[in-house]
Amino acid sequence: MKKGGTSKVNKVVLAFSGGLDTSVILKWLQDTYQCEIVTFTADIGQGGEVEPARAKARQLGVKEIFIDDLREEFVRDFVFPMFRANTVYEGEYLLGTSIARPLIAKRQIEIARKTGADAVSHGATGKGNDQVRFELGYYALQPDIRVIAPWREWDLTSREKLLSYAEQHGIPVEMKKKGGSPYSMDANLLHISYEGRILEDPAQEPEESMWRWSVSPEKAPGEAQYLDLEFKHGDIIALNGKKLSPARILAKLNQLGGKHGIGRLDLVENRYVGMKSRGCYETPGGTIMLRAHRAIESITLDREVAHLKDELMPRYAALIYNGYWWSPERKMMQTMIDASQSHVNGWVRVKLYKGNVIVVGRDSKTDSLFDPRIATFEEDKGAYNQADAEGFIKLSALRMRIAENLKSRK
Amino acid sequence: MKKGGTSKVNKVVLAFSGGLDTSVILKWLQDTYQCEIVTFTADIGQGGEVEPARAKARQLGVKEIFIDDLREEFVRDFVFPMFRANTVYEGEYLLGTSIARPLIAKRQIEIARKTGADAVSHGATGKGNDQVRFELGYYALQPDIRVIAPWREWDLTSREKLLSYAEQHGIPVEMKKKGGSPYSMDANLLHISYEGRILEDPAQEPEESMWRWSVSPEKAPGEAQYLDLEFKHGDIIALNGKKLSPARILAKLNQLGGKHGIGRLDLVENRYVGMKSRGCYETPGGTIMLRAHRAIESITLDREVAHLKDELMPRYAALIYNGYWWSPERKMMQTMIDASQSHVNGWVRVKLYKGNVIVVGRDSKTDSLFDPRIATFEEDKGAYNQADAEGFIKLSALRMRIAENLKSRK
Amino acid sequence: MKKGGTSKVNKVVLAFSGGLDTSVILKWLQDTYQCEIVTFTADIGQGGEVEPARAKARQLGVKEIFIDDLREEFVRDFVFPMFRANTVYEGEYLLGTSIARPLIAKRQIEIARKTGADAVSHGATGKGNDQVRFELGYYALQPDIRVIAPWREWDLTSREKLLSYAEQHGIPVEMKKKGGSPYSMDANLLHISYEGRILEDPAQEPEESMWRWSVSPEKAPGEAQYLDLEFKHGDIIALNGKKLSPARILAKLNQLGGKHGIGRLDLVENRYVGMKSRGCYETPGGTIMLRAHRAIESITLDREVAHLKDELMPRYAALIYNGYWWSPERKMMQTMIDASQSHVNGWVRVKLYKGNVIVVGRDSKTDSLFDPRIATFEEDKGAYNQADAEGFIKLSALRMRIAENLKSRK
Amino acid sequence: MKKGGTSKVNKVVLAFSGGLDTSVILKWLQDTYQCEIVTFTADIGQGGEVEPARAKARQLGVKEIFIDDLREEFVRDFVFPMFRANTVYEGEYLLGTSIARPLIAKRQIEIARKTGADAVSHGATGKGNDQVRFELGYYALQPDIRVIAPWREWDLTSREKLLSYAEQHGIPVEMKKKGGSPYSMDANLLHISYEGRILEDPAQEPEESMWRWSVSPEKAPGEAQYLDLEFKHGDIIALNGKKLSPARILAKLNQLGGKHGIGRLDLVENRYVGMKSRGCYETPGGTIMLRAHRAIESITLDREVAHLKDELMPRYAALIYNGYWWSPERKMMQTMIDASQSHVNGWVRVKLYKGNVIVVGRDSKTDSLFDPRIATFEEDKGAYNQADAEGFIKLSALRMRIAENLKSRK
Numbered sequence A, B, C, D: 001m002k003k004g005g006t007s008k009v010n011k012v013v014l015a016f017s018g019g020l021d022t023s024v025i026l027k028w029l030q031d032t033y034q035c036e037i038v039t040f041t042a043d044i045g046q047g048g049e050v051e052p053a054r055a056k057a058r059q060l061g062v063k064e065i066f067i068d069d070l071r072e073e074f075v076r077d078f079v080f081p082m083f084r085a086n087t088v089y090e091g092e093y094l095l096g097t098s099i100a101r102p103l104i105a106k107r108q109i110e111i112a113r114k115t116g117a118d119a120v121s122h123g124a125t126g127k128g129n130d131q132v133r134f135e136l137g138y139y140a141l142q143p144d145i146r147v148i149a150p151w152r153e154w155d156l157t158s159r160e161k162l163l164s165y166a167e168q169h170g171i172p173v174e175m176k177k178k179g180g181s182p183y184s185m186d187a188n189l190l191h192i193s194y195e196g197r198i199l200e201d202p203a204q205e206p207e208e209s210m211w212r213w214s215v216s217p218e219k220a221p222g223e224a225q226y227l228d229l230e231f232k233h234g235d236i237i238a239l240n241g242k243k244l245s246p247a248r249i250l251a252k253l254n255q256l257g258g259k260h261g262i263g264r265l266d267l268v269e270n271r272y273v274g275m276k277s278r279g280c281y282e283t284p285g286g287t288i289m290l291r292a293h294r295a296i297e298s299i300t301l302d303r304e305v306a307h308l309k310d311e312l313m314p315r316y317a318a319l320i321y322n323g324y325w326w327s328p329e330r331k332m333m334q335t336m337i338d339a340s341q342s343h344v345n346g347w348v349r350v351k352l353y354k355g356n357v358i359v360v361g362r363d364s365k366t367d368s369l370f371d372p373r374i375a376t377f378e379e380d381k382g383a384y385n386q387a388d389a390e391g392f393i394k395l396s397a398l399r400m401r402i403a404e405n406l407k408s409r410k
Helices: A020-033 A052-059 A071-083 A101-115 A130-141 A159-168 A173-180 A246-259 A284-300 A303-322 A328-340 A388-409 B020-033 B052-059 B071-083 B101-115 B130-141 B159-168 B173-180 B246-259 B284-300 B303-322 B328-340 B388-409 C020-033 C052-059 C071-083 C101-115 C130-141 C159-168 C173-180 C246-259 C284-300 C303-322 C328-340 C388-409 D020-033 D052-059 D071-083 D101-115 D130-141 D159-168 D173-180 D246-259 D284-300 D303-322 D328-340 D388-409
Strands: A011-015 A036-043 A064-069 A119-121 A146-148 A184-187 A192-195 A225-232 A235-239 A264-270 A276-282 A346-353 A356-363 B011-015 B036-043 B064-069 B119-121 B146-148 B184-187 B192-195 B225-232 B235-239 B264-270 B276-282 B346-353 B356-363 C011-015 C036-043 C064-069 C119-121 C146-148 C184-187 C192-195 C225-232 C235-239 C264-270 C276-282 C346-353 C356-363 D011-015 D036-043 D064-069 D119-121 D146-148 D184-187 D192-195 D225-232 D235-239 D264-270 D276-282 D346-353 D356-363
Touching (some): A020 A119, A020 A159, A036 A052, A064 A101, A071 A246, A071 A328, A101 A119, A101 A130, A130 A146, A130 A303, A235 A284, A246 A284, A246 A346, A264 B303, A303 A328, A303 B264, A303 C328, A328 C303, A328 C328, B011 B020, B071 B246, B071 B284, B101 B130, B159 B173, B225 B284, B328 D303, B328 D328, C011 C020, C071 C101, C071 C328, C130 C303, C130 D388, C246 C284, C246 C346, C264 D303, C284 C356, C284 D264, C303 C328, C303 D303, C356 D264, C388 D130, D020 D119, D020 D159, D036 D101, D071 D246, D071 D328, D101 D119, D101 D130, D130 D303, D225 D284, D235 D246, D235 D284
Parallel strands (some): A011 A119, B011 B036, B119 B146, C011 C119, D011 D036, D119 D146
Antiparallel strands (some): A184 A192, A225 A235, A225 A346, A346 A356, B184 B192, B192 B276, B264 B276, C184 C192, C264 C276, C346 C356
8 A cells, every 4th residue: 555554644534425435435544544534525416315424424433524515506606607618528428527526625625724634535436537526626726635545545446345344344334225226326416427337338228227317208298398597697597487596496407307308318438537438427407508508698699709619618628527627727718708608698498398408489688689680581671781792702702712713823 | 783784794504493583583694694594403302303493494495404413422522521520500500501502512613614604693692601602612613703693683672572573574483382381491411491480589489380301209209219320430331230322321311310300400590691590400310410420439539539529620610601611721621520530430329219319329349449448347457557547636736736836835 | 982972971080190091081081972071190109290190180171180199008908918818910920000900990989979970981991901900890889880991982093093183182292202111001009011012022022121110130239138027917017127108118129129120020921801911010029028928928827728828829819810809709818818817927038139039037926837846857855756657647648558459459 | 666576577678878877777677677678779860979879788788779860750750740730839849859759659669569578668757748758659559568767766866876876887977978068958850958957947047058059149140141941742842942851951951040040949838747847949940940831831821721720739739749649639630730731832031140030032833822913002903802891891790780789779
């Protein structure tokens, strides 16, 4: 073990779910580093209670226990800003896991400062993106923090060894079940994800029984449902005319989307650490938000602003996917993205039906750039002079004409 | 009229559909320019016969009549290359109209050369993108060609004036109906589009009766259908194990997609000439192709290649949308896109169901970069050394640590 | 004449230099449009007095005459923001002409509002970029303004016709000389430009006698001169320890650069209207600023922020070159550029010698990210753990290793 | 020592300069890994003989010794392709060191295959970019190769320890001098670089005595020298009318540039491993090539092609700087860059004078897109219709007018 033993650690803030893995980590940290542990458990909308984590932590001898409801902060300061950019990783993935990590890292560092801890620890493995996302966050916010990543250090390299360690140390093994799923899962208000097992063969369709947040399109209601979304500065602020807080909006959209079979995704993605992996995701509310946000932007955003946003989006998405939320370049890009949203105000109507999110109307009393007098196929009373198009085309073509002329001169 | 009368034109190649508008244009060109007309009618999969255009042209006194079946060339040399880039304009539009124009322009110029014509003409209005797409094509391929755009020149500025001109000149007005649709429509093997009328209010949902190529998701079959697509160098070459030509593949995908309610789109887009306009599109086959192409790329394309393609795609899409297919920058980008596809070989399975295209499997015997031994959650026998991640993260974080350290020194 | 005669114009604000061309335009506007003229003459550092323009305008019957010293606004709100992005068009051109046009357009519109004018006019030709820059500014700021571009309207298509018109109408022809130069010139505090005549053959070297602001490197002093520049938020605020206003800084740098033969440029550039043109420029102060700004950024800017700025710069430069200063996309990009400059504080020392600007030192007490303890070739006492590099490299290489492995498996 | 001892290595191909450092490495590898060593010494134009390395290697007991003259391959397949993109890292650095590493890595792997070696080794430290460049190359070309980086493994962490190790093992210490320079240096046909010592304080000017390839501008001849460069497909093929091979061209340009004080650079750059470092470079020939290449492109390249190249260049430069020459994304970009150069044919005349490279003429008989009939300020006989500009500007302004109109309606 590279760092155990000799190098002194006094107090570690552990991101603690209360499940089997982080319970084993807690015990292992105590044994290996002979240090005090502070647990931190966050409600970011993963579902299930967070309070039981308190009892489990106490049972394992922890004295400083932090349990926080971060749902509003999560949606307001992380999910919404990300959606302002229509952010999608590799054409499809809505970054549900990626966007939660920076918040957890930030809160862990805050707790470390408050409790005088000199280290932080997490339960992410050495193969995934999450270790990077946690640790880039830690280091960016507290450069001298000591990071302990048990999965990279210990020799519990298989599930069997983990279970046997748990039994040896009296950690209740029924915790393991996580509801009995055989998949590696992660959830928060934005999504739930599945990895591992049968999914490790990308040629195979996932089993219907895997999905938890949404019905299949086949089982969704036979009747469509319409939904009005009101936007202010690019964020949704009301559903069907009712103002709601960010977290409540997303929770409601998840419920409606899930009911209509919306937001399932099955893809092979490129991890930052260099390999391809197959993941399945349910993002019901996010899927609705993305479509609706593009719709409200379609009438309120200038063309070139929209195009520039589209060109930068993949890079912004990769920054978040790779764990660079707290980097100066992400913050700099956010400045521009946020500036673009000042006129993104209005409403969008969508129709939800068996997996489909169909935009059926959009308008903005204050900021619509759609001018029917100009676009019309009917007589426009001089709003647009068709003769202008000739000059526009001729000068746009000039460089190509000169080049082609040259060829024929040769 | 700026150019009528004095400036001499000898022979004009007119893109002639045989419908009312281009018939009026034909007559108007004869009268205004006192010149000979060559008609060119292409089958690019718009549906309906092209042969009747011959009789109509003859009836209007045309001697040189060209009728070409360009369907295979259209899909092979225009649609497929575009799909290699996962091309989407403004996040949603599959560019069905845009991609057909360069082919028509090219063929018109070829015919002009063959027939010794000194001018070309088209039926696009002065407000839209199509005039730009046609004319940039003409000028790029034949810089000294004379272009006549009747809609920008004449005074038939309303439908009433057009009809009255038709009646005056003995042009059969029943042509006008285009099947009775009140919409401005365009179709080819890739899509059918609708503009105008009620669509000019983006707050209003289109009427169900407008759509022609697809049933609504509600009316689609209650049973899903699976489909296997085989890719070679990024293009689909077989459906369910059966090799087909490009045009046949797209026709078949249109039929299947349309049956399952796939590929409808309703959006407000930004035209190159500067205004926003609302369009509705049906692109059943294209919608399937796009999802499937991303899926095959997900296992065969290197991460950074994929990301670079994603970052350049919006610009490539705008080039096509704006009419720059024949520009040197589009050709240069195509070189890179095509080079990226050499390993994009394998198959994808999709499930079609009530508007949904769901990727359920993908594999490549020859080119899969998905290595289950590395991604696995199980013991990997040393294929990946988790300890490497620590150094990776630490150096990735270094610049942010230095910066944060600096802050705390201040 | 397309617009003369029938369409009524009441009052026109003319950008008036007092030279021959704009005097002829003034007269021509009066005659053609039978309207009142308001003249606007700005001192943007072009050199020479602006007051004589008042007498000339009066002499031609103008009642409302505006003469403004815009030098500080020009440098503070246009030149400096542009230099924050290290802006260079096509790898070389410092955009001296381009950056002045938006200010003039803005001021003309302000005057039009103040004087109740319904039109504006400028002296730029129909072939150049300046017409675009002026008019995009006018339209962006006052969409219903009437724009009169005499060079595109009148029939004074050669210099001879212009001179004969001037003589006919009693406009003093000695004005023409502009100091006797045969070149088409433009000057402001940032640069002076030359076009036309012998320069129209890009194979020919310009004559030494053409250059006005700088000596040749050959004639520059044999002794180098050192200069200390202090930066705050990316802008220079002091020279050799002496705080100066933006315009004074640039004027002083022009004087020093010119003395040392710095800032000459001879290039063929691509105009927005579609042709290539050859231009020669002297930008002594700007050339020094650019080098120095990159140097101060090199120690204060994060790597990824710097790289993102570099990647976006060519587009930002093209926006300015093409006349889109007042566009929403330029403003959006500026938000990001300005945000990047908050830590760009410190000083740079440059050495000026016979055409060379050599950076010889840079430091920032408050914001240097250069940490000698880490970069050192000497023992670093653990500031950097070299072992981290192995993991960094291995994971960075992973995707390429997997791909190459695949090849060898085939 | 992490890997010494237990893990077996049979044969190592060492990049061997014959200097002190790589001689110590050779000895250390023999002792630590008890393995056979193959030395590889390349002439890439670093200056000095390579043959003496043979005797030194023999003296240290090496049986398989490879000495290759790679100068032509280096310039033809690495330097020239890079210059086609006008490649500059962080606005200034011409990538002299970066571009040589991929060639050395490739040759080492070839030798490893030929000699049946299972490992490769290099003398780059754990703090720099070169380790990354070497190793990414090794892994990309031979994914299962074992890499030994002594500087990251051994405990010879200071120069004193290294010298003492050398003495202990009978390695002649006079080798150390590298001509007596106190700097860390690297040289090849493209450049020579200096790091370390006084340079570790970026506020300090380098000593004149440090520079080796160029005289100072002060000491350069008082007479300018003109030079004609002929380009074919973007590469220089002749100087002053004389055809020369790639390596001979670069050598000649280095000699001429160095004589005229051209190509010195002093900058702080961002290393891939996360820290800033200060480097000084002499790139006399490269500096001339870059200016000349931009000049020939200025008359032969389409505007949008040129702009797209400029926008992608910083990323291409970072790929090379970071060591990704052999990556699929670099190769993909190269396809596009090379495609852009097919018309980059013609000649450029430059004037060399005391540190300045001044472009004074450029022309292309076959590919010039500069059309004087269009750009001229004189009467153009209808080549360009100035009236076209009005429509061009109006439609370009339309979206901004609509937006501003909206504001005033509010």
